[in-house]
Amino acid sequence: MREYAKRYAGRLLLRDEIELPDYQLQALIKRGYFKLKPALIKRYFTHQCQRCGNKARHLFGVISCSNCQTAHLYCRKCIQMGRVMSCSPLYYWVGPDPDWSATDKRFAWKGELTKTQSQASDRVCHAIANGVNELLIHAVCGSGKTEIVFAGVAQVLNMNKRVCLATPRADVVRELLPRFQSAFPTTSIVGLYGGSGANQKTAQLTLSTTHQLLRYDNAFDLMIIDEMDAFPYHADPSLPYATKKAIKPGATTLYLTATPRQDMINQSKTPTVFVPERYHQFPLPVPKSVLLLKCPDVTWPKVFWKWYEQRPIKRQVLVFIATINRTQCLLPLIQSRYPQARIEAVHAKDPERITKVDLFRAKQLDVLLTTTILERGVTFPAIDVVVLDAGHPVFDQAALVQIAGRAGRSKVDPTGEVLFFHDGQTIAIREAIRSIKKMNKKAKIGKE
Amino acid sequence: MYCLFCHQLIEHGLSWQTILPKLDPICPNCAQLLAPIHLPTCDYCGRDDHISCLDCKRWRPSQLLCYNRSVFRYNTFLKEVIARWKFRGDYQLYALFVHSFQARFNQYFSELPKHTWLVPIPLSEKRLAHRSFNQAEALASLLPRTTVPLLKRLEGEKQSKKTRKHRLAMRNPFLYQGSQEDVDFAQPIVLIDDIYTTGTTIHHAAQRLRAAGHQKVYSFTLAR
The missing domain is CATH 3.40.50.300 (P-loop containing nucleotide triphosphate hydrolases)
Known part of the structure; x- marks a missing residue:
């Protein structure tokens, strides 16, 4: 019973997801360990799926079900996780609470907090x-x-x-x-x-x-x-x-x-x-906004080449590009200009996405072109960040702040350059830079 | 209206079709990924990219089947659609094919008499209970002909999990279950299934029907 509690407590399951034979499940229901509830309920003018909360009418389908010989509704919204149908209930555990005390809860993190x-x-x-x-x-x-x-x-x-x-x-x-x-x-x-x-x-x-x-x-x-x-x-x-x-x-x-x-x-x-402060206690790199006369869609701005070649420290570079199409146009151009450099591009539909990101993290790549998929949640120790056409609507304020936050994350090399190339500052660019400066100020006040 | 596959809102211009709806619930982006077979180049299996394929060389001499016809090529997009339809159980997706399925049936089988029988390829009982619908029956129900369950399928492994070689070597999983009295053997029969891949399933079914005495067996599938 303990095992069952651990396995089923706190979950809302379809029959297929409970790996017990019918007689065993029926016995558990009889003894009051499992309860059933209807999978779809009627709500005023529509229905609601009790698993995903879907109420949109076009996301319900009608199935002519051969198990119950009627045509009834099912939820199309959460169908990737198994079909919720109105003829089969959802099961949830009401037996004893799972007991997690058996193992000791060692907290082994030895780092220090600022x-x-x-x-x-x-x-x-x-x-x-x-x-x-x-x-x-x-x-x-x-x-x-x-x-x-x-x-x-x-x-x-x-x-x-x-x-x-x-x-x-x-x-x-x-x-x-x-x-x-x-x-x-x-x-x-x-x-x-x-x-x-x-x-x-x-x-x-x-x-x-x-x-x-x-x-x-x-x-x-x-x-x-x-x-x-x-x-x-x-x-x-x-x-x-x-x-x-x-x-x-x-x-x-x-x-x-x-x-x-x-x-x-x-x-x-x-x-x-x-x-407001990073763990290494250095301020966030403030993005430089670089105004161009025109931000070209499918070619690289000359300023970028100049910057790339004249940087004092040659860090790896992460280049954010607005659309998948543009990454595919821009990749061959930079590869042919720097044939000795290792350069790749990733986007959401790229099957080798994970391996390329790992390569970049392992410093096996010099430049990585990416869409906004790498804007957050990923850490590369010491990189420079470039945004091409930062005025594009996909780069909203939150995205730009997150992108800028990819730079300078290492204790050893806590600075990094962040460049926004654009052909006219948008509200998003202005607000992103302003909010980064504001956080840096807050951190400074906190220290004093 | 929303696209049944990608859930995008479809915007149609205002026209007579707005009040006489005869539009498929599919958005232009998804629709262009479907590859309809307009003119089959192989008169046996209904393909439109080969004149005579390996599979046909194997099956044609057996003379079990008059011919097969299909509506779409089995490309990556259709693979995805059928996987979601069959394996995830998103039954409603059949509506994507209603008009093309009906139109092609009329084109290819117009010379057959009105009382032609449709025989959907059955599922085994266990699989049917799990899936709670039979995709071939769902397709057959779109056509204006009588559906007759003349076949029964025994338990077996999943077809789609097998390699090509395995499939060809499989034993016949079907049983004939029509009775002598109420079956007219001169009646043409059209087998209905979702996919014609190597042709093994269709020919196994056709073999049972021919052995029972039916003279003309055709087949019509969604994908080839």
């Missing part, structure tokens, strides 16, 4: 202890957000409660998993993202994409949402729905971000912690 970090960390622990519902941690890029929450996570794990760190991006899950595993070596940890192959596993500490949380219900006592302003968390209403559904009543939710959306700052009375 003053600002430990202040924030204390606020987190305090919030958890007092049952505060929400806390926004507004920390600049490279401030060590993960280390700030470690103490809070350890505190909750020691109370034998469950923790989830959710993020809209699978890359972030892949990057954080080893860091958490080394910090909590004896705790059961699982990383969930599409295609991880581990999506039916459960653990006390769950790292997950927000999508995978659709399978959870009433599970976590501490929810940490990392990069909550990243796409598609706000574009897809089922993701905030999933995270809300996955927490227990009275749980604490921490939002971590470097660029909170304006509406989050304005309307919410969410208590906020600022971490």
Whole structure:
């Protein structure tokens, strides 16, 4: 029974996802360990999927089902994770709570927090202890957000409660998993993202994409949402729905971000912690905005060549480009100009995306051209950053701040150049530079 | 209206079709990825890129099938659509093909009499319970002919997981289940399936029908 509790507690499952034969499941239902609830319910003029919260009429389909011999609705929105149909219920565990006390909860992280970090960390622990519902941690890029929450996570794990760190991006899950595993070596940890192959596993500490949380219900006592302003968390209403559904009543939710959306700052009375300083205590590199007469779409500006050749320190260069098409036009041009340099390009549809990024991290590439996919959540130690056509609408203020935050993340080489090439400063460029300067100022005041 | 596959909003201009809807629920971007077969160059298997393919050389002499015809080429896009339809179980996607499936049927099988029977390729009971629909039956139900379940399928491994060599060497998984009294053997039969890949499934089914005494067996599939 203990095993079942660990495997099924806090989840909302289809019949196919419960790996038990029928008679065993029926016995568990009879003894009151599993409960059923309808998968789709009627809502005024439409229906709602009880797993993903979908209410859009065009995202329901009609299936003429051969199991129940009727035509009925199913949800097309969350079909990637198994079909939710109105003739088959969703199952959830109501038996004894899972017991996570068997293993000792060693906290093996030996690093040291800076003053600002430990202040924030204390606020987190305090919030958890007092049952505060929400806390926004507004920390600049490279401030060590993960280390700030470690103490809070350890505190909750020691109370034998469950923790989830959710993020809209699978890359972030892949990057954080080893860091958490080394910090909590004896705790059961699982990383969930599409295609991880581990999506039916459960653990006390769950790292997950927000999508995978659709399978959870009433599970976590501490929810940490990392990069909550990243796409598609706000574009897809089922993701905030999933995270809300996955927490227990009275749980604490921490939002971590470097660029909170304006509406989050304005309307919410969410208590906020600022971490204006990077972990190495050097200021953020302030982007230089470079005005060109015309920003060419498919050729490189001459200023770029000049800058590239005359830099005093030859760091690796990460070049952000607005669209996939442009990366493909620009790549051969730079490769033919510098035939001895190792240059590659990545974009979201690139099958070799992960290996190329790893190569760049291992310093096997000199220049990497990228679309906005690498704007956040990835760390390269010492690089220069260039944005071509920074006035393009895909580069909004948050994106530019995040992009600028890729530079100067190493303790050894804490500066790095950030260049925005544009043909007319947009509000996004101006506001991004302004907010970076503001954070640097705040950090300076904090130090004095 | 939204595209059934990519969920993008489709904007049609205002026209008579707005009130007499005869539009497929597919956006122009997805529609251009489909490759309809307009003029088959192989008169046996209905392909339009080869004159005589290896598969036909194997099957043609057996004379089990009169001919096969298909609506689309089985390209990467259609592969993705059919995978989502069959394996994810997104039943509604059949609506992408309604008009083209009907139109091609009328084009290729117009000379067959009105009382032609359709025989969808069956699924095994276990698979049907899991999937809760049979894609071939869903396709057959789009056509204005009577559907007759003359075949039954025994349990077996998934076709799509097998290599080409394995598939060709497979034993016949079908059983004939029509009764002598109410079957007219002179009646032409059109087998319906989603994909014609190597032709093994279709020919296995045709073999059972021919062995039972049916004289003319054709086949019509969504993809080739």
